[in-house]
Amino acid sequence: MGLKSLKVVRVGHRYVRDYRTLTHLCLVSRALGAECVYLEEVESGLMDTVGEVNKAWGGDFPVVQAPWKKVFREAKGEGRTIVHLTMYGDPLQDRVEELREKGSFLLAVGGPKVPGEVYQLADYNVAVTSQPHSEIAALAIAIHDIQRGEELKKVFSGYKLRIVPSARGKQVEQKT
Ligand SMILES: C[S@@+](CC[C@H](N)C(=O)[O-])C[C@H]1O[C@@H](n2cnc3c(N)ncnc32)[C@H](O)[C@@H]1O
Numbered sequence: 001m002g003l004k005s006l007k008v009v010r011v012g013h014r015y016v017r018d019y020r021t022l023t024h025l026c027l028v029s030r031a032l033g034a035e036c037v038y039l040e041e042v043e044s045g046l047m048d049t050v051g052e053v054n055k056a057w058g059g060d061f062p063v064v065q066a067p068w069k070k071v072f073r074e075a076k077g078e079g080r081t082i083v084h085l086t087m088y089g090d091p092l093q094d095r096v097e098e099l100r101e102k103g104s105f106l107l108a109v110g111g112p113k114v115p116g117e118v119y120q121l122a123d124y125n126v127a128v129t130s131q132p133h134s135e136i137a138a139l140a141i142a143i144h145d146i147q148r149g150e151e152l153k154k155v156f157s158g159y160k161l162r163i164v165p166s167a168r169g170k171q172v173e174q175k176t
Contacts, residue, residue: 003150005104006143007075009038010135011068011118012111019043024136025109026050030061032143033151034107038064038071058156068108072121075106082122084108085138089125092145099124099146107142109135 008029010022022039023046029037030053039046042065050063075082081102099105108122119125128138143151164171 003033003154004102004147005080006032006034007036007038007071007080007106008034008139009066009068009071009075009106009108010040010111011108011114013040018111019046021136022046023049025139026061026063027053028136028140030054030059032140033147033154034061034143036062036064038066038068040067041065056159056161058159058162060158068118069121071106072108078104080104080106081124082106082108083124083126083142084110084114084118084122085128085135085142086110086114086119086125087127087130087132088119089127091130092126092128092142095124095126096145099126100148105146107139109139111135 006029008025010025026037026039026046027050030050042063047063050061054061072082081099081104083099083105085107108118110118126142128141160175162173162175164173
């Protein structure tokens with residue numbers, strides 16, 4: 001089984017003090033093999049942080065500013081399955097077998113409040129437990145479960161730095 005084609009969208013505008021959350025959403029999406037992340041608002045600092053990570057650790061993961069409805073429309077045009085992650089949805093464990101049959105996805109997460117339309121336009125509304133927690137945790141678990149952990153093996157090309165996994169200590173290969 002190869003890696004699925006995944007894109008991530010965060011629905012909702014920036015609100016005070018969520019810079020760290022947005023950064024983590026981008027870095028987790030990148031590390032777990034998503035092709036890009038769409039945000040409704042992007043600060044230049046966030047672009048710079050993700051750009052620096054790409055430069056050092058490889059790949060070309062873009063952060064794209066776009067309204068969620070446009071992203072949904074394009075995803076439908078590309079034949080992607082839109083999975084909205086929400087604590088109100090169907091339990092992931094009841095849907096994951098079905099989702100594993102699909103090849104490409106747009107995974108949608110929210111911020112503090114998600115418009116009702118998102119629930120209607122998504123192909124699936126899926127819950128990672130029916131408890132409130134975090135869009136980043138929900139995203140990571142959904143990606144991991146849908147792909148049965150294949151995303152953990154992703155190799156990033158064009159890196160300057162690469163960690164040589166080691167049981168103790170830090171080993172880093174540096175390309176000159
Ligand atoms: C601060 S939470 C808001 C919780 C929200 N009431 C909801 O619909 O899940 C922000 C985002 O985290 C994600 N999230 C939180 N808990 C979740 C859960 N149990 N399952 C799936 N996604 C969740 C959703 O994408 C949500 O929009």
